[in-house]
Amino acid sequence: MLAKLVKAVGAWGLVVLATLFGVFAAGYAFQDPGGWLAVGLVAAYVVPAVGLGLVAWRWPERAMVTVVPVVVLVALPLFSDTVRGWFDEVGPVLALATGVAAVVLAILGLHRPGLAGTLLIAVAAFIFVQLVIEANAVVEEPSPLGVLGTSGGVILLPMVVSGVLLLIAYELERHAHRPAPTSRVRPAAA
Secondary structure, eight states: OHHHHHHHHHHHHHHHHHHHHHHHHHHHHHHTTOHHHHHHHHHHHHHHHHHHHHHHHHOTTOGGGGHHHHHHHHHGGGSOHHHHHHHHHHOOHHHHHHHHHHHHHHHHHTTOHHHHHHHHHHHHHHHHHHHHHHHHHHOSSOOGGGGGGSTTTTTHHHHHHHHHHHHHHHHHHHHHTSOOOOOOOOOOOO
């Protein structure tokens, strides 16, 4: 029972928080650039989050679907400066891709808490390092913890907390399914 509660708090808490961040980003998109372009930008992260989230919910045994947003996140820093410049013009692509990955991995965590928890922590750590590297390139004396307040970093701490909760739930489930140790009673000596 405790494992289910911890798993639900870790997974659904992150889904709700990522959804709130997405609504916040959508508000900005409808302010600037607005119109149909805003609709397209919002759909560009809502559709993958909902689609991949449904797949993770319905078919958790096909957990490879979670690799798609993770690969995108890992590949983003490898793009050329031209592609990265285009991403910067379009909007907070890294932040929104991180939100998509957070939602998908959190939903997967309801079925595969060990895998999802590990991936959430790994993705958050990778993105944190990327943000610190980018901050070092722009600011002379950046604060590593300061990147947590950026659009790309604001979801990292919730991802780590969710990942830790999912790993705790995984361990609780593992221990709940172990058979109780039996004590051997020696026969009385005659």
